[in-house]
Amino acid sequence: MQKAPASLLLRRKKIIANNVVCYLYMLPWLAFLAVFTIYPFVHGMVMSLFNVTYRANDFIGLANFLELMRDHMFWNAIVATLKMCVIIIPGTVALSLWIAFTIHDRSRMLQSSAKIVFYLTSVVSQVALAIAWKFMFNPAYGLSATITDMLGIPRLDWLGSSDLAIPLVSALVITFAISQPIILFASALDGIPKHFHEVAQLEGATHRQQFLKVTLPLIRPTLTFVIVTATIGNLQVFVVPYLLTGGGPHYQTTTMLYMIYRNAFEFGRYGYAAAMGIVLFAIIALLVLIQYRLVNASEQY
C-alpha cells in the first residue's frame, strides 16, 4: 500500500525530468523560432495596421489594406506574378519530369552528368548568372544580336519589350527551378519496381499508357511535393527581375516580392509593405490549399 505512491512519484519525477531534458534540447530552436519567426509574424500583422515610415508610427486600422485595394501598382504586381507563375510552375514541373524520365534507364554516366549540369545553375549565385544573361540578351550586342543577325531577322530587345520580358524572365527562372525537381523525380522513378513496367508491356500497354497509368500514379507524392514547393518558391520571384529588368518595362516584371521590397526599402513605407506581405502570404496559402484539395480529390477517383 505504501509502495505504490512512492513509485508513482518516482515515475512522475522521471517524466518531468524527461520533458525538461527534451525541451532543453529544443531550446536553441525555440529561441530562434520565437525571436525571428513567430515574433516577426505577429509583428508584421500589427505593423500592417500602422503607418510605419522613417518618421511616423501611427495606428491607422485597415487603411493600408484599403489603399492596397485601390493601388493599381499592387494589382499590376499580382498580375505580373501570376503571369510568370503560369509559365514557370507548369514549365518547371513538365521539364524536370521530362528530363528525369529521359535520363532514367540510361547509363550511369549520362544520369549523373545530367543531374550535375542541371544542378549547376542553382549552385552559383543568381547575381553571377544575371551578369551573363544581361550580356546574352542585350539588344545591341552579345549572343541574341549574333543569332538574330545570322538568321537575318531584326534584333530583339528582350529585356525592354513588354512582349518578351515576362517570357524571358520566366524561362531564366525555370533554368534553376528545375534542378531540385529533376533529382527528386529521378529518385522517385528509380523507386518503381521494374516488373510493373514489364507486366504492363506484356499486357500490351503503349509507352503513353504506361506513363499515364503506371508511372504517374506511382510518383504522385513526389509530384505533389514538387508542385507545392514550386508554387511557394516561384510566387516570390525577385532577384532575376531586380537585376535584369529593374521591374520594367512598364512595371511588367515587378513581382509582388519586388513591390514589397520597393515599398519598404526604397520608399520607406514599412507598414504598407507589411500589409502587402500578408496579402502575398494569403495568396500563397490559398493556392497551396487548392492544390492539396485537387490532388486529394483526384486520388479518391
Added chain:
Amino acid sequence: MPTHRRFSLSLVFLLLLMAVSLLPFYIMVSGSLKPSMSFFMVPMDFNPFINISLSNYRAVLKKVDMFRSFGNSLFITGTTVMITVVISAMSGYVFAKKKFAGKRFWFVVLLVTMMLPRQLLMVPNFMIAHSLNLTDKAFGVILTTVHASYGIFLCKQYMSTLMDEMIEASVIDGCGEVRIFTEIIVPLSTPVFGALAIFTFISCWNDFIWQNIMLTSKANRTIPLALSYLIGLQDGVSTIGAQMAGATMSMIPILVFFLFFQKYFIKGISMGAVKG
C-alpha cells in the same frame, strides 16, 4: 524502328538542353578573358583560345575588394552553417527518439515554419533587426539567417532510422543523456549533417536579397553584394568584362565545393523530400 528514333531524338534534345544550361557559364568564363572591345562585336568573339587578356581581372580587383568580400561571405556562411547544424541535430534527435509533452504540437509548428516562405517576413524581420541594432553587422546577418526547421526535419528523418536498441544498451551501460547524444547519435548521423551543411552553405552563400537589405557599408559587402555593385556601376566600356571576371571568381569556390561533394548533394535532396 519508330520507338528507337523517338528515343534518340529525345536524347539529342536532352543534350541540347544541357548545352543551353551551361551556356551562361561558358559566356562568363570566356568573356572574363576577353578585352573590353570584343564585347561590342557582332558576331561576338567568344573563342576562348584567341585574343585573351587578364585585364578584366585586374579591373575587378581595382573596383571592388573581392578578397574581403570572400572573407565576409565565408565568415557569415560558415557560422550560419555551424549554428544550423548544431540546432538541427539537437532538436532532430528529440523529435526522432524521444517522447515528451507537446511533441505533436511542436512537430506541426516545425512543418508549418518549414513551408513558410522566409522572405515574407523580410519587412518585420528587418524592423526587429533594426531595433536590436543588428543591421549592417555580419553577426546580425547570421542570427537572422539561421532557419533550422528544414534541417530539423532532415535530421529527424535520418535519426529515426537509427536503431533504438543501441540507445537502450547504452542506457543499461550507464550512459547519461548527454553522452548518448554526443557519442552515439552524432557520430552515426554524419551523412545527414553533411547534406544539411551543403544546402545551408549554398543557400546562405548565394543569399542576395536579405544580405542586400541588412549590409549597407562597403566593408561588409559579401560576394553577391560585390557583384551587384559591379552590375550597378555604369562606367561604360570596361564594366562588362570586369563583371564577368568578378562572377567567374565568385563561382570558383562554390563550384569546387559542389563538384567535390556532388554525391552527397544528390543523396541529400532525395533524403529530405521522401514524405514532403
